[in-house]
Amino acid sequence: MGRTACAFVPRFELALRARAEPAVWDRCLAVVDWASAPPRLSCVTPAAEAVGIRVGQIATRSRARWPELVCLAPDAQLLAQAEREVLTALSSLSPRLDADGRGAFFLGLEGLERLWPSEVELLERLAALLTGLRLSARLAVAESPFVAWVGAQHLPRSGFIDEAMGEALLDRLPLAELDLSEPARELCVLLGLRSAGGLRRLPKGALAERLGKEGARLERLCRGETFPLWPTVQKMPRATEVVELDLELALEGLEPLLLALRSLLERLLAAVAAERKALVELTVKVRLDDRSQVVERFVPERPTLQSRGLLDLLHLWLERRPFADRVAGLRLEASRVAAADQSQLSLLRQREEQAAAALDQAIARLSAAFGASAVLFPRLNDTYRPEARLCWVNAQRSSGGDGRATKGERRVRGPELAAAFTGAPLTLALRQVDPPEPVALREAAFLTRSGQPVVRILRSDGPQKLSGEWWAQGFERSYYWLLLETGEIAWVFRDDLTGAYFLQAMAD
Amino acid sequence: MPAKRPRLSPGPRDRYTEHVSSLQSLKGLVLPIYPRLSTGIATLDDALSGGLPLGKIVEVSGSPGSGRSTLALSIGLRCLARGQAIAWIESRPSFWPLPAIEAGVPLDRLLVLRVSPDERLHATHLLLSSPGAVKMAIVDLSGSPRKGRGGVDEMTPLQLAKLHRLTERSSTLLLLLTDRLPDAASAGPLIDIRLHLSLPPGDRASRASIFDRRFEVSVLRHKQGPSQGRFSESLHGPDRLRLRSTL
Numbered sequence: 001m002g003r004t005a006c007a008f009v010p011r012f013e014l015a016l017r018a019r020a021e022p023a024v025w026d027r028c029l030a031v032v033d034w035a036s037a038p039p040r041l042s043c044v045t046p047a048a049e050a051v052g053i054r055v056g057q058i059a060t061r062s063r064a065r066w067p068e069l070v071c072l073a074p075d076a077q078l079l080a081q082a083e084r085e086v087l088t089a090l091s092s093l094s095p096r097l098d099a100d101g102r103g104a105f106f107l108g109l110e111g112l113e114r115l116w117p118s119e120v121e122l123l124e125r126l127a128a129l130l131t132g133l134r135l136s137a138r139l140a141v142a143e144s145p146f147v148a149w150v151g152a153q154h155l156p157r158s159g160f161i162d163e164a165m166g167e168a169l170l171d172r173l174p175l176a177e178l179d180l181s182e183p184a185r186e187l188c189v190l191l192g193l194r195s196a197g198g199l200r201r202l203p204k205g206a207l208a209e210r211l212g213k214e215g216a217r218l219e220r221l222c223r224g225e226t227f228p229l230w231p232t233v234q235k236m237p238r239a240t241e242v243v244e245l246d247l248e249l250a251l252e253g254l255e256p257l258l259l260a261l262r263s264l265l266e267r268l269l270a271a272v273a274a275e276r277k278a279l280v281e282l283t284v285k286v287r288l289d290d291r292s293q294v295v296e297r298f299v300p301e302r303p304t305l306q307s308r309g310l311l312d313l314l315h316l317w318l319e320r321r322p323f324a325d326r327v328a329g330l331r332l333e334a335s336r337v338a339a340a341d342q343s344q345l346s347l348l349r350q351r352e353e354q355a356a357a358a359l360d361q362a363i364a365r366l367s368a369a370f371g372a373s374a375v376l377f378p379r380l381n382d383t384y385r386p387e388a389r390l391c392w393v394n395a396q397r398s399s400g401g402d403g404r405a406t407k408g409e410r411r412v413r414g415p416e417l418a419a420a421f422t423g424a425p426l427t428l429a430l431r432q433v434d435p436p437e438p439v440a441l442r443e444a445a446f447l448t449r450s451g452q453p454v455v456r457i458l459r460s461d462g463p464q465k466l467s468g469e470w471w472a473q474g475f476e477r478s479y480y481w482l483l484l485e486t487g488e489i490a491w492v493f494r495d496d497l498t499g500a501y502f503l504q505a506m507a508d
Numbered sequence: 509m510p511a512k513r514p515r516l517s518p519g520p521r522d523r524y525t526e527h528v529s530s531l532q533s534l535k536g537l538v539l540p541i542y543p544r545l546s547t548g549i550a551t552l553d554d555a556l557s558g559g560l561p562l563g564k565i566v567e568v569s570g571s572p573g574s575g576r577s578t579l580a581l582s583i584g585l586r587c588l589a590r591g592q593a594i595a596w597i598e599s600r601p602s603f604w605p606l607p608a609i610e611a612g613v614p615l616d617r618l619l620v621l622r623v624s625p626d627e628r629l630h631a632t633h634l635l636l637s638s639p640g641a642v643k644m645a646i647v648d649l650s651g652s653p654r655k656g657r658g659g660v661d662e663m664t665p666l667q668l669a670k671l672h673r674l675t676e677r678s679s680t681l682l683l684l685l686t687d688r689l690p691d692a693a694s695a696g697p698l699i700d701i702r703l704h705l706s707l708p709p710g711d712r713a714s715r716a717s718i719f720d721r722r723f724e725v726s727v728l729r730h731k732q733g734p735s736q737g738r739f740s741e742s743l744h745g746p747d748r749l750r751l752r753s754t755l
Contacts, residue, residue, distance in 0.1 A: 067543050355640045359593050359619070362641035365634050366621060374631075376620045380609055390606050395619060429577040432604035461718045483718045487707035488573030505604060508577035 003109040004145040005119075007090075007126055007137040008152035012103025013043045013074060016082045019134045032059045032071045034273060042074070076276065089129045093122065098145075104152065105137075106145050123158060142166055150196070153177075171197030184211050184218065241271045241334040250289045250326035254318050257327060261314050264332045265307050272334050278303035281336035282310060287329035294322055303338045308354075363395045384468040385475065386504060387434060428507045430491065436502035439492060447482060447490065449503065456485040463494070479504070545644065545681055548582040552725055559583075560683075560701065562643070563676045567695050569688040570705035572650070575723040576685045579705065580646045581605060583683070585613060592643035593617040595635055599625045600651055629667060632682070636674035645680055650687040665696065672698040694729055702729040 009015050013031050018024040024045060030053060031043040039059040053062050053069060063069050083099050090097055093116075096108030107126070109119070116122040123139050130137045139158035140151030147166040150173050151159070161169065173196040175188050187210055193199055199207070199218060207215030243264045251257055261284075272279050280303045286294045298313045366375045376392040383389055440448040441457075448454045462480035469475060476496040483489055489507035494500070544559035553559045560566050560583065570576045584594040585608060594617065596603050601622055609615065619642065623631045632647055663671070675682045684695060690704045704726045 064543070355593065358638045358641040359617075362635050362638035363619070365638065366631060369634055370621070370623050370627060370631060374621060374623050376622065378605065378609060378615050378618055378620065380615075386606065390604065390609060392620065428575075428607075429581040430604045430606065431577060431602040432606075434601060434604075459718045481718050484573075486573065489718065506573060508573055508575065 003141065003143055004148045005094075005107040005109055005122065005126065005139065005141045006145065006148035006152040007105045007107075007130060007139050008149065009103040009105075009130070009135050009137045011043050011045070012082075013079060014045055015103070015135055016078055017072075017075075027070065028053070028066065028068050029070045029072060030059070030062065031074055034059075034073060041071075086130070086133060086135070089133060090126070093126060093129070100149075104149055106148070109141070119160065127158070146196075167197060170200055171195050173197070175199075184214055187211060241268055241275075241337075242331065243268045243271070244329070244331045246329045247327065250328045252326045254315075257318055258311070258315060260330060261332070262307065262311060264330060265310055265314075268332050268334055269305050269307055272337055273305050275337070277334075277337040277339060278305050279310075279334050279336075280338050281334075283333040283335040284314070285331040285333070286323065286327055287331070288323055288325040289328045290325045292324070296322070297335065306354075367395065384466065387432070387436060428489070430505040431508050432505050433503045436493070436504050439501050439503045441492070441501050447484060447492075457482050458485060459483040466493075467496075543679075545583050546586060547579060547725075548586070549725065552727075555727060556701065556730065560681055562681050563679045564700040565672055565675055565682045565684065565695075565698060567684045567686060567688075567699045567702040568705065569686045569690070569692075569702065569728075571687060571707075574705040574707055576650070576705055577603070577648075578723075579703070579725070580683050580685060581608065583681075584618075584644055584646065587643045588613055588617055591617065593619060593641065594644040594646070595619040595621060595642045596646045596648070597621040597623065597628055597631055597635070598648040599623060599628060600648075603648070629663065629671070632671060633674060636671070636678045636680055636682070639678040639680075641678075642680055644683065646683045646685065648685045650685050663695065668696045668698050690726065690728060699729065700731045701727070704728050 014024055014029065026047055027045060028048045028051065029045045030041045030048055032039050033042040041053065041055055041057050041059055041062060044053050044055055048066075048069060051066050053066060059071055063071065079101065083101065086105055087097050087099060090105060090107060094107040094109065094112060096110075098106045100106075109116070109122070112122075119141055123141065126139060127137070138152045138155070140148045140155060140161055141159075142148040142151055142161040143163065143166065147161055147169065150169050151161045151166070154169060154173070155161075175185060175194060175196065177196070184207075187207075188194075188199070191202075193202075202219065204219065207219050209215070211218070245260060245264055247260070251260065265282075268282075269279060279300070282298045282300075284296050284298065286296075288294065296317060298310060298317075300309050300313070304310070363375055372394045375395040377395050379391050379393045381389055381391050437449065439450075442448065442454070444460070445457050446454050447457055460480050460482050463478035464480075465476075465478055467474075467476040474497075477493040478496055479491065479493045481489060481491055490503060491505045491507070492501055492503050495502065543562045544553075544557065545562065546553050546559040547556070568576050568579060584596075587594050591614070596619070598620070599622070603620060605613065605618070621631050621635070628647060628649070632645060635641065635645055671682070684699075686695070688694075688704075690706070694702045706724050706726070
């Protein structure tokens, strides 16, 4: 096949994201292949690996194991763009190029002796190009693309691989690295093959005879007779996604039909999502026991991959009892589909949207049951007085997210908030006394509240002066923190205009 | 000596051995059954296998000023930091998260329900009937007369069972704040964890700062693990609550 150089970028998809956000490597992130069933992790950060997350794990199980794991959808556009960028840069080194879409780039070196008398210089130039693209890669040069690929992946540093080293590398490469199908893997184990080296030493035709095309491909792969290594799969136009169910016993009734439709719908949506599409129109064909057929089309508000809205439409349709007889068969078709955007393919985004919808629903129910004044969100006011600083607004009026900061407020989110406010030690929470309750302080040593026994004050902290609102009634206060005999902490203030004391809040 | 038998080709048993040998050892690895919310107290989290479990009912008892609201709010702030919603249900309007909000806690996910003592249970049911609406719900039952209406004592076993079922179905952490004494019985057999907060005895006046204090958390019940633990944690501030002028 000829001498080949391979540049392998580990964790390729995450490395592309890290170009814009280097902090990616410090976070527990994984890229999930949602098209596989069940969805599996295809790329993880070192921080995720440190807590036991591995490539190939089922996404839901990994999240259950480590809830802080952030799962990302593959970004096909980013991958394609980055591949084009890298191949364009590498075209200055060699006219024969290829990429496997997983971070490995191949340069054919046959016939380039005049252009690159020294392969060392070529590797240095290759490394510089990739560094210029902010990608860290391992490089290897070998007599075949396959050996170069294995060397780039498994050797600790870049280098040249001779025949003996190539043999040793292939002997150490486990079959799991070769992306075999299940029958191929079982056959290899039955034949006692554990490594790619064993495959290479098989008599020619041995695997092809048993496994057909895949066996022939594997043999050529291990002999280095395949270039490119993983031929790009051309996307063939697919027929409309269809799911069907023939019922052994004809169904009647809303609940059983809805149950059957729900499972079919979820299968259909999974198939549509696997093609990176979203459903625009759903066609339901119902075959009745009397051999007649009922056809109905449903168009959701917007292209969707969520079953909830479609199930609501199906529910409303079934409630109208559209069937003259019992149902003997169901057929769902994705009659129209559209390209799905990133948010539709992201499971996390869907969960956030569902949670927001559930919160809105809960607010509506609670407001209907107890009145709008009972369901509240806090809101900061631009005012001086602490008791007026925080007010409560009806949740229904402000639902839909009131995340905008008012003037002068500092918005801290995510990790910043977690670090600033939730780190040890815990910050004391207050219970407001609203309106501030008049109290009596005797000799600065005893606190008396109305209807309660006198309490001794052990320590005090203050005063902290506050005054303002001169354009209105105006106020001047001196605030004190009091540690009481009972162990409680009280926040009181003295009205400097009248000399009276008031209790503002108690810590709890 | 009989001739050595030829070695047979690898069969399914060897494949099994190969898979088993490649399995990562799980020895010493604790995998919690339910997702957990951290309490903010590392030693307590360790004792509770990572924190308080979602989908369960936890009772936090203690006298006024013992730190119940502090602990509840600390757990709630972690949810808010992740963009998850929490709800606080009370009958006396006293919940005042001003220090947290001054620090920039997002407001659009902190829901407060102010209902009469009789309606607290019904409000909790309605809230939990929307699975996923809130990650954590805190019901302030403190201040209820022990035998009065709306208190925990007033919940029949059937009502508590319904609450437990809704909590589990919605995967929400339900925190009940009560002012029970440590030797009083828990709210019912369906309470999964009971924590009791207390202020440690001693001469408080001798401490350097009024805020130089600790509170103690005792685990009085823990269905999924060992109970009867005691942990302490230090508190902080708000010694200088920002009374800032923004005009």
